[in-house]
Amino acid sequence: MAVFTEVSESQANELLARLKLGTLQALRGIEGGIENTNYFATTTSGKYVLTLFERLTHEQLPFYLYLMKHLAERGIPVPDPQADAQGDILHTVCGKPAAVVNCLGGHSELAPTPAHCAAVGDMLARMHLAGRDYPRQQPNLRGLPWWNNTVPLVLPHLQATQAALLQSELAYQNHMAASSTYAALPRGPVHADLFRDNVMFEGQALTGFFDFYFAGVDAWLFDVAVSLNDWCIDLASGAHDAPRAAALLSAYQAVRPFSRAERQLLPGMLRAGALRFWISRLWDFYLPRNASMLKAHDPTHFERVLRGRLQPIAIL
Numbered sequence: 001m002a003v004f005t006e007v008s009e010s011q012a013n014e015l016l017a018r019l020k021l022g023t024l025q026a027l028r029g030i031e032g033g034i035e036n037t038n039y040f041a042t043t044t045s046g047k048y049v050l051t052l053f054e055r056l057t058h059e060q061l062p063f064y065l066y067l068m069k070h071l072a073e074r075g076i077p078v079p080d081p082q083a084d085a086q087g088d089i090l091h092t093v094c095g096k097p098a099a100v101v102n103c104l105g106g107h108s109e110l111a112p113t114p115a116h117c118a119a120v121g122d123m124l125a126r127m128h129l130a131g132r133d134y135p136r137q138q139p140n141l142r143g144l145p146w147w148n149n150t151v152p153l154v155l156p157h158l159q160a161t162q163a164a165l166l167q168s169e170l171a172y173q174n175h176m177a178a179s180s181t182y183a184a185l186p187r188g189p190v191h192a193d194l195f196r197d198n199v200m201f202e203g204q205a206l207t208g209f210f211d212f213y214f215a216g217v218d219a220w221l222f223d224v225a226v227s228l229n230d231w232c233i234d235l236a237s238g239a240h241d242a243p244r245a246a247a248l249l250s251a252y253q254a255v256r257p258f259s260r261a262e263r264q265l266l267p268g269m270l271r272a273g274a275l276r277f278w279i280s281r282l283w284d285f286y287l288p289r290n291a292s293m294l295k296a297h298d299p300t301h302f303e304r305v306l307r308g309r310l311q312p313i314a315i316l
Contacts, residue, residue: 003029004054005037005094012041012050015093019082019100021045035213037096040103047103049079052096056213061097063138064212065089067131067189068101074130076123077208079104104208106200114247117231119206120199121248124191124227125255127209128220131189140192140216144177147279154282162303169275169306176268182219184261190223191215195230221262224252225273228315229305238304240313249316263316271309278302 013024022045030038030049037052053061065081069089072078079101081089091098109116139145151170155163176182191198193214200208232245258266281299 003037003039005052005096007037007039007050007052007094011093012039015050015091015098015100016041016043016048018084018091020085021048021082021100041100048082048100049103050093050098050100051213052093052098053213054096056097058090058097060138060141061090061099063136064215065099066136067134067215068212070134071127071130076127076130077104077206078212079208079210101210104200104210106202106205106207108197108199109201110196112196112231112244113204114243115204116201116206117244117248118251119201119204120194120227120231121251122255123206123209124194124223125252127191128188128223129256134189138216140190140214140218140222142192142214142276142280143216143218144173147173147276150279150283154279154286157282157286165303165306166275166278169271172268173272173275176265176272181261181264184259185219185221185265186259186262187217187219189215190218190220192218192223192226194223194227219269220256221258221265221269222272224249225266225269226276228270229273229277229302229309233305233308235301238301238308240308242313245315258316266315267309267312270315271306274302274306274309278306 007027009024009027012027016022016024022043024041024043026042028040030040036054039050041048041050068078068081072080082100082102083089084091089099091100147170151166155166158166191209191212193211194209198209198211199206200210228245228248232241232248233239234241278299281297281302284297285299
């Protein structure tokens with residue numbers, strides 16, 4: 001959530017007035033994140049987030065925005081895109097596609113306990129089930145084809161041992177994705193980026209999931225693996241945290257039990273989740289875009305997580 005495009009108060013106020021969201025009182029750029037331009041917009045009627053999309057197109061964005069609408073209508077606590085008088089929820093600001101959503105209550109829990117992880121597992125399973133009848137289709141744009149295209153771009157920046165690990169793991173993921181077991185995995189809309197800073201809590205009560213702009217149709221197990229690789233990892237060492245993982249998985253499966261294929265492929269999918277974010281962080285670190293307030297994440301964290309996921313441990 002860096003600021004790539006500067007938005008003036010008058011430009012923001014024009015959109016907010018069109019959406020009948022009151023008069024702008026304060027506009028503040030949001031620090032953190034690396035994909036889109038984001039501002040907190042406080043008006044006479046409440047607090048909102050204005051997002052300008054720097055990579056996603058007008059053609060791609062309805063999938064994400066209407067997915068949030070779909071989930072909200074089914075009781076999943078997610079931001080609600082605000083519509084204009086014509087019912088449109090996709091807008092244009094500074095020549096960029098844009099959306100305005102309401103702010104969720106609560107705060108991010110950056111030092112989660114097993115109870116927080118259980119709440120995430122429960123709501124993630126409910127989100128997957130709620131999305132089963134979502135009619136729009138769009139692949140996970142940061143899935144295997146993107147990994148195959150991006151790895152050659154980052155390899156020249158790596159040490160030999162890192163390059164060997166990256167190429168070896170990519171080959172493994174291509175092999176796994178071609179298997180009949182992988183083809184049997186249940187699929188549907190996934191968040192694909194459900195990190196600690198994308199979930200809100202009040203105490204131990206989960207109040208919302210947000211930042212759906214990496215969502216797509218993929219294996220639900222990939223979504224679980226991405227979540228485990230953040231919520232149930234020691235950030236300092238990249239080591240697996242068994243109590244937190246057990247809490248998340250138990251709560252998830254109480255709502256939606258895993259299939260046989262999912263139980264078989266969870267270790268490999270944990271590797272896939274770590275590889276995806278190692279590649280993207282390498283890309284952002286070595287091939288950055290100009291933006292005010294931009295802070296690239298440390299790519300070595302997910303290298304450590306991936307190396308840890310290569311070690312045999314009991315997950316289920």
